[in-house]
Amino acid sequence: MSKYSQLIKDVGPQKFNRGGMLWMGFLILLIVAGVIAYIDQLIEGQVVTNMRDYVLWGVYISNFVFFVATSFVGAIAVAVLRLTKSEWRRPFVRLAEIVALACIVMAGITIIIDMARPDRMLNLFVHARLQSPITWDVIIIPTFMVVSILLLYFPLLPDLAILRDHYNGTNTRLSKIYGFFALKWQWTQKQLKLQKKSVQLLALMIIPLGLILESIDAYLFSTTYRVGWDSSNFAPYFISGAMVAGLGALVSVVY
Template sequence: MEPVKIKLDKSNQLLTDLMPKKFNASGKLWVGLLLVIVVIGFFAYIRQLQKGLVVTDMRDFTSWGIYISNFVFFVAISLVGSLVSAILKLANVKWRTPLVRISEIIAVAAIFFAAIIIIVDMGRPERFWHLFAFGRIQSPILWDVIVITTYLVVSSLLLYIPLLPDIAICRDLTPASSKFKKWFYTFLALNWRGTAQQYTLIHKCINVLAVLVVPLALGIHTVTSWLFATTYRAGWDSSNFGPYFVAGAFQAGCAGVIAVTYVLRNHYSLKKYITTKHFDNMAKLLVLLSLVYLYFNINEYLVPGYKMKTVDGEHLKSLFTGHYAPLFWSVQIFGMIVPIVVMLFKKGRAPLPVFIVSLMVVVGAWFKRFLIVVPTLLHPFIPIQNVPASWHTYMPTWEEWAITAASLAGALLVITFFVRLFPIISIWEMTEEQQTPQTDEQTNLYEAKA
């Protein structure tokens, strides 16, 4: 295959459109806002380090709270990397190209903060090294540590390797006067010259990693579900939990990438590259994934709900009609049913409705993890009694909210700075596609619709 030839001058429209741009006023405001949230969360964490986990509302019964549900959320979101860059690639879906890098940076940022938030949840974070010194391979936590570390590395490679030619473009276009920037890109570009051999190598790497990342992605979420499913607790003791979590993760991740894509498309005027057709396709994919998730939800709630075993029944009652019913039904309806219905219509698959629906799915996905973690813990086999009234419920404290918000802001900040530094749509892959003969469908896709 001929190596891609990228013209490094003003005549190349791709460079003008896709090269990273400085933050404008709203960009700076956005970064400032995220930084403030991160700083507040950092302050809250210092308090937690000083005073212990007593600053949270977790107690002996709700011994896991929003840190854990937020962790599960991050792991779920990170699944999108494998969806777009691997599964769609292996399925030979061509329109995915402009979305690959967006989904991969979301995956890396999310899995990174999943690891951070799990350390935040530890009672003795300074003993993290015990996991390596005294690790018991029998514990699902150790499996999670292994598989998350591996997924982080593989996702990072899957982000970094296809980035090499674009880093080289940044390096070559950076004037020698900005020394640090020049050094930064030169360092990361690994002497990329765009030779045929180099292109062969990265194509090979991308193919290998795309195959490798699929079982890993299923692995992170299945193992994370086992943190719950290996216990006896009502609502967790389910052999359905692995696929249920994976299905939910695909849905949440797909919605996540749509939401981020929409914002980037509008903010950086990428309408030429990310077309309404992309939203239409992604919306159809999201409907499919939501239907799969709906199917697993029916399994997960209908089967135990049919039997109503004692403790299971109490747990389900709290979700269906009890204390958690408003949240539960909001999440199920607005995070799953409404999106499916809206996006079944062609008008519902236009960019703005898809963006709104995706936000609903992402927010719903966050609260869904809360509903998976907390109500179960409030329904142990031996009922909670003889403890202070506050131990019967769980409402996160400001420290927990602040730390959780900071982790979410941190992940967004990573994505934001990535967009600031690197082309968020792969310039070389877009060039490659434009240089190879296209099918009718693809031609339609890239016709200027502006």
């Protein structure tokens, strides 16, 4: 048992209080209501959303833009703080990593929700055209998602090893699960050095990927027939707007 596992043993398990359980119950009810509403949309079609109306169309598309913006800012915050080696940032970075990943996943789900026929989603890959910004959106979102997962996962390896050692002997099944995801982590100098280089590389990658993500979304909007949208200035506008909206969301989550 490592000194980290001993520390967890001394602190003891932390459980939700009654307020936490009520909050989780409320969130589960919201999820169930959303699933029921989406099933109704699948059965009846987009007519139930009145998507012809600009306001209701805006609700769907603005959700997507908001999640992309928040994920972009979360990833940029993680990258900058990790690359500058700011020690004060440790709790903030972990939260930002989770927010970045959760929001980019939700952005992808929002696209599926917005589709009238999600069963035809395979056509986006089979009949993709490089001239279409939607094709590039389909490429960049999973790419950004994979890098976000790795940027969260690699720093978690020591934490997973701590849990593996903590449950060793008391809960063998859980110990094996954590051990599988810990990738044989043993706090060796070679592992620490490799982890540090990997995280730095991912932090460097996520910055241009985030800028490309916002620029492609801006390109997607500027090719529509909306008055005032056909502008080459949309990419910097999206990036600057994402910094404002995304940073506000990130601050709210941290608070």
